[in-house]
Every structure is written in C-alpha cells, then in structure tokens.
Amino acid sequence: MTITGDSKATFRQRYEEADDGLRFQELTYTGNFVDMDPVTDGILGDKMMRARAKSKVLERVSKEDVLREQFTIDELNDLNNYLAWNIWDVLVMRATEGVSGMIPRQEYEILAFMHEFYRWPEILRMTTDEVGAQGVMDIGATARREIGTKVNAVHDWCIGAVGFGMGRCGLLALEAIKADEYIEESNEILKFMQRVLWGKRQDGYILNSQDRYRYRCRIHEADFLEQITAQIEPLEAGSPAHQSFTQFNAAAELLAFLDHYDCRLGLGDTGPYELPDGRLLILRDLFVNEEAFHWSDVCEDEKLPHCYTLALTIDPEKMGLQEIRVNDISTTFTRPKNYIEAIVGGAVFAREKWNTPMGEVDPIKIQDLGDHLTRVQNATLKLYTKTSKMCRRDLIWNGQYVYYIDMILPHLRLAGTYDKACQDYDLWEIDQRVANYYYYDITKRGFAQETVPSKIFSGAGYLPFPEGADRRRSKYRWL
Known part of the structure; x- marks a missing residue:
C-alpha cells in the first residue's frame, strides 16, 4: 500500500453511536x-x-x-x-x-x-x-x-x-x-x-x-501515559531510526510469538490513545523471556528481559485511517491495513522481570537498539533449533x-x-x-x-445452558 500525504482520516466516524463500522472480512x-x-x-x-x-x-x-x-x-x-x-x-x-x-x-x-x-x-x-x-x-x-x-x-x-x-x-x-x-x-x-x-x-x-x-483498550491512567509519551522519539519514514525501530519490533514480536509456542500470549497492545496533536498511541508489550517455561533458558542465555514495551505513534492523516481496532486478543488492526509507514514516533522500554517495579523499568534509546536486536535474533535462532529437536x-x-x-x-x-x-x-x-x-x-x-x-x-458448538437449570449443578455421574 502506498501512503499519500493528502489522504484524510475518517476513523473518528466509527465512534459515533449510529455508525456500524467497516467490514474487515x-x-x-x-x-x-x-x-x-x-x-x-x-x-x-x-x-x-x-x-x-x-x-x-x-x-x-x-x-x-x-x-x-x-x-x-x-x-x-x-x-x-x-x-x-x-x-x-x-x-x-x-x-x-x-x-x-x-x-x-x-x-x-x-x-x-x-x-x-x-x-x-x-x-x-x-x-x-x-x-x-x-x-x-x-x-x-x-x-x-x-x-x-x-x-x-x-x-x-x-x-x-x-x-x-x-x-x-x-x-x-x-x-x-x-x-x-x-x-x-x-x-x-x-x-x-x-x-x-x-x-x-x-x-x-x-x-x-x-x-x-x-474496540479500544484505553486502560492507562493519564499521568502514567504522560511519563511514557515524554520519552517518545520522532521518526521519519525511511530514516535509519525508523528502520531500526520497526526492525526491532518485528524481531521481538517473532521471538515473543515463538517463546509462547506460536500463539499471541506473548504480545499485548493497548490503545489507541489519541494524543493532543491528533496522533494515535499504541503501547505494545512483547514478552520475549517467560521464566515459567523451561525452553526460555535460551532467552535467559542472551540476557533478555521479561518484556520489551514499544510505544509507537501513528499519524492517522498520513495513512488515511478509516478504522482502528485493538481487539480482545490484544492485537491492532487498521483499515488501510499497513500502518508501518505512518509510524512517526517511538520509544522502547525493558522490564527485567515480571515483578520489576515500574520505577526500575529501563528506557532504551532507539540508537542503542542494535545490541538488543542481535540478542533477540540469537535467542530466536537458538529457540528454533531447540524446538526442532523436540x-x-x-x-x-x-x-x-x-x-x-x-x-x-x-x-x-x-x-x-x-x-x-x-x-x-x-x-x-x-x-x-x-x-x-x-x-x-x-x-x-x-x-x-x-x-x-x-x-x-464456527460458533456452532457453544450449546446454551438449558432454561431452568440448577446453577449449583456439576457433573455427578459418569454414565
């Protein structure tokens, strides 16, 4: 998809009570x-x-x-x-x-x-x-x-x-x-x-x-969000910084997916938050090292944190945004589909353990993502190798x-x-x-x-509970 600078965003119409939204399929x-x-x-x-x-x-x-x-x-x-x-x-x-x-x-x-x-x-x-x-x-x-x-x-x-x-x-x-x-x-x-x-x-x-x-998951307190947005760096499509940020996002997402056996429990988007300048903020958690899984030892070997969080801002006008959904499996979908080139700002944070206090979460400058990218890619290769032998x-x-x-x-x-x-x-x-x-x-x-x-x-198998059924009922016999 080619993004044109003169396209106009219409996504706010989706928030009107009478609007029925777009059909995504x-x-x-x-x-x-x-x-x-x-x-x-x-x-x-x-x-x-x-x-x-x-x-x-x-x-x-x-x-x-x-x-x-x-x-x-x-x-x-x-x-x-x-x-x-x-x-x-x-x-x-x-x-x-x-x-x-x-x-x-x-x-x-x-x-x-x-x-x-x-x-x-x-x-x-x-x-x-x-x-x-x-x-x-x-x-x-x-x-x-x-x-x-x-x-x-x-x-x-x-x-x-x-x-x-x-x-x-x-x-x-x-x-x-x-x-x-x-x-x-x-x-x-x-x-x-x-x-x-x-x-x-x-x-x-x-x-x-x-x-x-x-389809919004706007859960964060306003003052907490301000601490995040204050650290967002501007990004220009095609620039080395933009490429570094989006490449890291893709690599960390792949590892988070693999560490959770090809499912979305390793990813989590919240938002979209509309910023004062009209741009949209998505916060994306990528869990690249879950210590509860024994196979995550390869992630530990690379000294990866429990989670990387990416804050990314999207310019809805730049992509002519018609609708945006953050659905209940923590995933962002947009129409038009490709919002990567419309990312105009980003920040990265590392939470070392699942219970690391927020005051100890480390911000990572985009110019310093190279070392983290290498470690993420190394862990991914090791995890593929380990998994292929099972x-x-x-x-x-x-x-x-x-x-x-x-x-x-x-x-x-x-x-x-x-x-x-x-x-x-x-x-x-x-x-x-x-x-x-x-x-x-x-x-x-x-x-x-x-x-x-x-x-x-398909939804065909979700049989209803019978009318008048006893709410205390369990399964009392195997016949």
Missing part, C-alpha cells in the same frame, strides 16, 4: 441463532449480539453486579453466545496463524481448552477465596499503571473465552459432558474473568469489543502448558497463589481425562483438524 456468524439473520464482524456485530441478549450482562455493569457471587442462567447464556461470536470475530482476522509447520498447534490448543475447563474452576475459586472478589478486581486494576504486564486484554479474555467458552465447547463436541453439567464451574471461571476485566477497564464494560468507542508429544504438551498455565499465571502471581496452586492443587500435573483424550481421541480420529474448526471456530 466477508464471512458472517450464526452460532446459536440459526433462525435469525447472520451476524457480521466488528461494530455492527457487537450491536447485533447485544440486541439479542436476554439479560443486561453485556451492557455497562456496576461494581455491585460484578461482586455478585454468580450469574443467572440467562446471563451465562448471553456470555456464552457473545464470547462465541467474539472468538469468531478475532479468529477470522488472523486465520492464517492456525497452522505451524513445526508446532502441532491445533492439537495442543484443544487439549489445553479442555484441561482449563476441568482444572481452572477450583484454582480460581481458591484464588478468589484468598484475596476476595474485590482483590480479583484489584489485580485487574494493576494494569492501569504498568507496562510489560501480562494482566492484559488477551490473558483476561482467555479466562472466559478459552477456559470456559472453547473448553466447554470442545468437551461438548467430544460428548464428554452435557449442556446442563458443570454450571457451577462455569460460573467460577466467568466471574473471575468479569472481575479482572471490570477492575482493569473501570468503565462498566469488560471487553474491548463492547467499548463505547468500539518430538511431537513434547511439542504438544509444551504448547498445552503455554495455554493452560500462562493464561492464568499473571493473576495467580499477583494474588500470591501460584505456589499454592502448584503445591496443593497440582497445577502442572496433567489431568488423567485430558491425557486419555490425547491418546484415544485427539490424535486418532482427526478431532483437532475437523471437529474443532466446525464446532469451536
């Missing part, structure tokens, strides 16, 4: 609404899904609502339907990521989905018991004054969308559970998600797609751990319950049911390649 969604018009992506899709809700759980909710112990059946079904659409909405935007030539991603994903649904409820309940419902909300609120934190949109969204939504859907498709089972456990997962996200956003909504201004089984279980552990790891760390989850709840052990699925179901009858796309990614 032509597919449509049906889910549980088989007798109704299909649902689109984006702003219009959000409007359609909320209009079909039976409860108010998808509207702006109060603190009292969030502190309530359980959702009603109607609320559970509205969340189930909305998350199913939201999963489709974000997945179709990056459909080509689903297959890796080296890592069996589809296999590890479905195993992790089901493992999370089985195991997370008691661990999240224990964590809530330890810190209280308000304490869970406070965990979410920490992200408002931090960069380089995994308490971010994708991790918080994954608790409900993946652990509940995809996990329950996968088990329903496998016919391991029925629609009226595990209701209490579903409530535990979804309540934890709602509390973390409400505490982080503090605008009454929980998901970026619900934002009044649509057998298929190890690749699948490692990937499963990335999902199952990392999606709730930042919340357990801040709650101080990670060690208890390991010691008293066997967090890192594989549930026997999930191990059996690996041997007898997932790898033998094409479940990951056929059933998962047709049920989970």
Whole structure:
C-alpha cells in the first residue's frame, strides 16, 4: 500500500453511536441463532449480539453486579453466545496463524481448552477465596499503571473465552459432558474473568469489543501515559531510526510469538490513545523471556528481559485511517491495513522481570537498539533449533502448558497463589481425562483438524445452558 500525504482520516466516524463500522472480512456468524439473520464482524456485530441478549450482562455493569457471587442462567447464556461470536470475530482476522509447520498447534490448543475447563474452576475459586472478589478486581486494576504486564486484554479474555467458552465447547463436541453439567464451574471461571476485566477497564464494560468507542483498550491512567509519551522519539519514514525501530519490533514480536509456542500470549497492545496533536498511541508489550517455561533458558542465555514495551505513534492523516481496532486478543488492526509507514514516533522500554517495579523499568534509546536486536535474533535462532529437536508429544504438551498455565499465571502471581496452586492443587500435573483424550481421541480420529474448526471456530458448538437449570449443578455421574 502506498501512503499519500493528502489522504484524510475518517476513523473518528466509527465512534459515533449510529455508525456500524467497516467490514474487515466477508464471512458472517450464526452460532446459536440459526433462525435469525447472520451476524457480521466488528461494530455492527457487537450491536447485533447485544440486541439479542436476554439479560443486561453485556451492557455497562456496576461494581455491585460484578461482586455478585454468580450469574443467572440467562446471563451465562448471553456470555456464552457473545464470547462465541467474539472468538469468531478475532479468529477470522488472523486465520492464517492456525497452522505451524513445526508446532502441532491445533492439537495442543484443544487439549489445553479442555484441561482449563476441568482444572481452572477450583484454582480460581481458591484464588478468589484468598484475596476476595474485590482483590480479583484489584489485580485487574494493576494494569492501569504498568507496562510489560501480562494482566492484559488477551490473558483476561482467555479466562472466559478459552477456559470456559472453547473448553466447554470442545468437551461438548467430544460428548464428554452435557449442556446442563458443570454450571457451577462455569460460573467460577466467568466471574473471575468479569472481575479482572471490570477492575482493569473501570468503565462498566469488560471487553474491548463492547467499548463505547468500539474496540479500544484505553486502560492507562493519564499521568502514567504522560511519563511514557515524554520519552517518545520522532521518526521519519525511511530514516535509519525508523528502520531500526520497526526492525526491532518485528524481531521481538517473532521471538515473543515463538517463546509462547506460536500463539499471541506473548504480545499485548493497548490503545489507541489519541494524543493532543491528533496522533494515535499504541503501547505494545512483547514478552520475549517467560521464566515459567523451561525452553526460555535460551532467552535467559542472551540476557533478555521479561518484556520489551514499544510505544509507537501513528499519524492517522498520513495513512488515511478509516478504522482502528485493538481487539480482545490484544492485537491492532487498521483499515488501510499497513500502518508501518505512518509510524512517526517511538520509544522502547525493558522490564527485567515480571515483578520489576515500574520505577526500575529501563528506557532504551532507539540508537542503542542494535545490541538488543542481535540478542533477540540469537535467542530466536537458538529457540528454533531447540524446538526442532523436540518430538511431537513434547511439542504438544509444551504448547498445552503455554495455554493452560500462562493464561492464568499473571493473576495467580499477583494474588500470591501460584505456589499454592502448584503445591496443593497440582497445577502442572496433567489431568488423567485430558491425557486419555490425547491418546484415544485427539490424535486418532482427526478431532483437532475437523471437529474443532466446525464446532469451536464456527460458533456452532457453544450449546446454551438449558432454561431452568440448577446453577449449583456439576457433573455427578459418569454414565
């Protein structure tokens, strides 16, 4: 795409209440609404899904609502339907990521989905018991004054969308559970998600797609943002500094992706923040060294920090910006698609460990990125080499751990319950049911390649909870 200097940005029109946004793709969604018009992506899709809700759980909710112990059946079904659409909405935007030539991603994903649904409820309940419902909300609120934190949109969204939504859907498709089972456990997962996200956003909504201004994750406090923007260096397209900044962004993003087994848990965008001069700010966390993973030793060898955070400013007029989305998997999408040449400023920061105080986060001058780039590239090569020597089984279980552990790891760390989850709840052990699925179901009858796309990614398998079902109901018998 060629960016012309005289093009005019129209993206602010998307923030008008009557505006339905652009269509980023032509597919449509049906889910549980088989007798109704299909649902689109984006702003219009959000409007359609909320209009079909039976409860108010998808509207702006109060603190009292969030502190309530359980959702009603109607609320559970509205969340189930909305998350199913939201999963489709974000997945179709990056459909080509689903297959890796080296890592069996589809296999590890479905195993992790089901493992999370089985195991997370008691661990999240224990964590809530330890810190209280308000304490869970406070965990979410920490992200408002931090960069380089995994308490971010994708991790918080994954608790409900993946652990509940995809996990329950996968088990329903496998016919391991029925629609009226595990209701209490579903409530535990979804309540934890709602509390973390409400505490982080503090605008009454929980998901970026619900934002009044649509697909924004504007969570940082104004005075904290000023500390970041004060260190942004101007960049001119085609200049050595611009090239150095964008090259580092690409290299660190690749390593963050690989360290998290080809998934987006290693990346996290917040924004867009509109600056006084009309330009847009995106804050991008790239987690290039997660110490919880044993394979990250190659990143440690290169003395890489836990996270690099990039602050990048985009000139919307320069690219004729029509719409910008920071979706619920922490990813920025724009129309037109290519915003790289419209980056007019940047800054880089390094957070050494996940709990390094903000006062000790190091800024890195763009002229000094060369050494960091070399170390990132060295770690990437070492990690590719290490990964290529692993057998298929190890690749699948490692990937499963990335999902199952990392999606709730930042919340357990801040709650101080990670060690208890390991010691008293066997967090890192594989549930026997999930191990059996690996041997007898997932790898033998094409479940990951056929059933998962047709049920989970399409939205067809997210069965509602039956009307009048008992919210206390678990699975009491294996018949």
